[in-house]
Amino acid sequence: MKLYTKLLLVFTICALSGASFAQVDQVERNLINYVDEENAEALALLKDIVNINSGTMNFEGVREVGDVLRKEFDALGFETIWEDGAAFNRAGHLVAHYHSGSDAPKLLLIGHLDTVFEKDSPFQEYELVDDNVAKGPGIADMKGGDVIIIYALKALKKAGKLKDMNITVVMTGDEEYSGKPLDLSKKALVDAAKWADIAIGFENGDGNPATANVSRRGSIGWELQVSGNAAHSSQIFREDVGAGAIYEASRILNAFYEELRSEEFLTFNPGLILGGTELNHDAVAKSGTAFGKDNVVAQSVVVTGDIRALSPEQVERVQRKMKEIVAQNRPQTKATITFFDGYPPLAPTEGNHKLLEIYTKVSEDLGFGKVEPVNPLKAGAADVSFTAGYVDMAIDALGMGGADDHTVNEVGHLHTLPLQTKRAAVLLYRLSKN
Template identity: 60%
Template sequence: MPTIAHPKSTSLSFVLLRTAGFFIFFLGVVVTAQAQLSKTEKKLAAYVDAHQGEALKLLEEVVNINSGTMNFDGVRKVGQVFRTKLDALGFKTQWVDGTPFNRAGHLVARHSGKGKTILLIGHLDTVFELSSPFQKYTVENDSVVHGPGVGDMKGGDVVIIQTLQALNDAGLLKDMNILVVMTGDEEMSGDPLSKSKYDLIEAAKEADIAIGFEDGDGLTETANISRRSASGWILKVTGVPSHSSQIFTDKIGAGAIYEASRILNSFYNDLSKEPDLTFNPGVILGGSTVEHNGDKNGGSAFGKENIVAKDVIVTGDIRAISPEQLSKAQEIMKGIVAHHLPQTQAEITFDEGYPPLAPSPGNYELLKYFDQVSKDLGYGPVTANKPRDAGAADISFTSGYVDMAIDGLGLGSAGGHTIHEIADPRTVAMQSKRTAVLLYRLTQQKALPKR
């Protein structure tokens, strides 16, 4: 499966200004807001504040371990760091070997208690392999740190750990049903996907609520109650090769390049206005001979201006907000492909990819809980972000299994998937407090949705 990007819609400077302004705002109201917290919730917040230094040291430690998806040893080392933390909290942990899907593997942890089962989702890998020049954690100031994975998403993993440590300190964790899955191949999924995501899906089947700690759109005043799908497609077109003087004749027809152009233009005309649907042709090869190398996302083509093209291969991705939208778009694309120009043939195939996490009443309800927690802590409201402002994520594999799901609870960040990746270290405490209080309230809530 091709690498799935996680685009950000905001510039580095814009995110930093937004984050700085947000902190100035909440510092002015936090004392009043604390009055909205129970004694137990204040204890959770106090623990996070008292142990912020430890959390940031943990973040620095794991960021400085290269864990590019294909650096299996590095992914395992980061997994071991978090496994040790979870073992200390009484979780039963296991490392799932990734050999069957050609990846390092996953960390899965379980804490048995009572009540609803809550699944916390992170990932251990980054897009920065050993060959990348971007390898180290550096501090610019108290609001900006640089490093591979600080935002996507080792910062989110640290939030998971600090949240659980706060709950444990308050004596609350012992009664909770918590599952933790930190995958080792979120940035470049193993193959087949059915094996790569098996343990995550099995955890989702057991869980009632799923919470993901990806960085979403990089803004801490938003969260994801939906994620678009991310899957690939391949278009293969053939025509009749001939001297160019014979193009458009009954015997030779239009040639492969005209047919591919017709298809792509029809995709655009028929589907580009559909809300939250995108489809992008990323690579196109055409000519008399074509050699496509899917593993390297490229290939080669040979042709001449006086030869009618015989072959075209186009690869692209498609992203949709719901299974229904994805299915409808695929059927329209298949229909377009089926109507050929003279003397041409074409076929399109779709891979399984990441499914969509559609917005649901349960997801909106969970966002309401999180929004209220944020306001009670003095951090202001949290709204749903725009689905197009964040990429695909592992939480989508919980769709259809859990009653409620929310994602994007990672750090305030920007520049993900680039050597300019940054995060605001102050948001480790913010997100840990929000999540700890949220989990406490969810376990106390008697009227959560039933399956």
Template identity: 60%
Template sequence: MHKKEKKIVESVNKHEDAALELLTNAVNINSGTMNFEGVREVGRLFKTELDKLGFETRLTSGDAYGRAGHLVATHKGKPGLKLLLIGHLDTVFELDSPFQKASKVNDSVMKGPGVGDMKGGDVIIILAMQALKDAGLLDDMSIEIVMTGDEEKSGSPLKLSKKELVDAAKWADVALGFENGDGKEETIVIARRGSTSWKLETTGNPAHSSQIFTERVGNGAIYEISRILTEFYEKLSTEENLTFNPGFILGGTSIDLQEDGMGGSAFGKTNVVPEKALVRGDLRAVSLEQLERAKETMKKIVSENYPQTSAQISFDDGGYPPFGKTTGSETLLEYYDQISQDLGYGEVYAVDPRNAGAADISFTAGHVSMAVDGLGLSGADNHTVEETGNINKVAVQAKRAAILMYRLSRMKNFKD
């Protein structure tokens, strides 16, 4: 191991206790996405730490997209490697959640809201920056850190919500996400499935139920929507890494969709052929090509109607884009795996994309050629009141991440 890497290890060991204290403090601040002041308080906590390390920091306004805003920290180094590091400040646990404070399960495990997803990852970023500074390496790197305030419940429009993140991705050579992937320390994410939503609507001829299936009346809206969903399953359910989930369905003589699109009501009678039906769902694909292929298949199925029915499907293209596997992400996995083994922490392999949901790293797709995610804190039960993080791995993850950045900075092709 290079002497600079030994200094990184020494620094992480020195500052580990302080990092764990910072993590506890962060977890004890409620930062549910819609608790704007709490999100900003966590942002201020991490801003203070990054200020100490010489970063130029700012807390942005989220007024334009209905959220708290983001923490953006910039370090301008010598010409060479340009790194984007991604975290987020918010959690799924709002002020009305019963889950509000950190507690120790044992010497290795902390239970608390957001400890794994992803305040642990944020603290790992800060600890890695401290180690690079102590080793005299930070000045050789240009780094932008974006910790978003709306990863768990994105603001709208996404074009504004994710602008700082996308702009940073366009600038960067390498993007590293510090989500916790599938919760295992031996994995990182080189592909994440994107997420978009869809709405399917069908219509039929309202009539007395005794006339259903006749040439004049046809099959009705509910049979038509059932046909379509069945064919979606038959044609697409076996495709690897593709899922499409109908989240709720309404059908009858009339339907009333809630303004937020998250539910509604239906009215109908058993002796009346239903006139209206509606389904809303999501669609997850591992690449843009797979996503477009699935959409075309779904559209074709929708167009082949039962007698006297019609159907239309629409897609919300404002969702999270797929973060597809690239040569660059595979290369980063190779480097990271070698570093882990050099440190004595064992092999690292890629997360199955089915086990990695959409995340902010997705917005780097198409903008930066080398990107991975899942460098954060291992743990379990994210998004539940049983969420835990393996706090004895904070130092492990910080060492691996900092040495990865150092080794990347020595690559000649990143030099201007």
């Protein structure tokens, strides 16, 4: 029997008997009280790690944040490992294990250490805006979520419940800019997902604690290469000259737009285009140069972009359609499209929806109201997606509320830190108890 089916049975029996989580028990009161008592300490930890620059390519800074949090896990009795990232050109990942050996569900908690703000960013420090709002690089995305993981686990340890739990925490160092190859950069996360029954991500989602993610669209890259015959522009469309590379690239992109844009939850975006007689494309730097003359038929075009889709089936269907479009070449042109590994989609499975039901019941019992699923169109790719197909249940966006992440105006809503920590602690307790 699938784990989510077992939990559904317990959940239903409790509801029918009137003995569902209709009130908070004494252990849960203890968890709540601990979070309130230690909130000032949690905010101090948040400030400390926000003030450490950990842009993805600042390997030293990413490791420093990892060191700070590793000490917290060590103090909780976790076995901690730093997975070096040299093989995929990143700092690496922090992995922490607490396996009691009990038959409690195996829980995977997911965070990340890196931010989009590198060492040359003007946005470097934590700044208190008012009693409820603070600015800071990565405060919402997602250092607040990392602190929530730590203090939820501290609350469980204080209540004497951590000792019976089975937990792995993976805090990646390259969520914002993944290392390559992906099979190495995400290996620690995938290995943990293969072990786990349930995955919980502590990203900030859409920044609203009244929502959570039961699905995330995947994100994969593509590159279109088009070639034609160089010739004097006065000869274009002649049988032996043909349409040229730019006309062919335009046909393909327009066909993508016309034939695919109406599909639900699908987006596809050409982010870079170079074309002319000669071009130089730097795929690593995401840049390039092109040379061409108005009186010369273009010989080459390269276009790069991404696809975001909700399920593996949708990805496969869209790729097949794009290949069909690319193959219908205009005269004397050739075109190929290549797809690259990326973030897989996290489909909205029955198990994921059931986990959201359990989480929203926790929230309602704590007096925080219902939690609604986020529209997948409003959710980007995230590390939790790499658990798809391995765990029975997954949910994301249990992190701290905030706004304007990935900009120098990023803020965290400080009142949501204890709120989300209480929810997380009680959720983990209930999952483990059942």
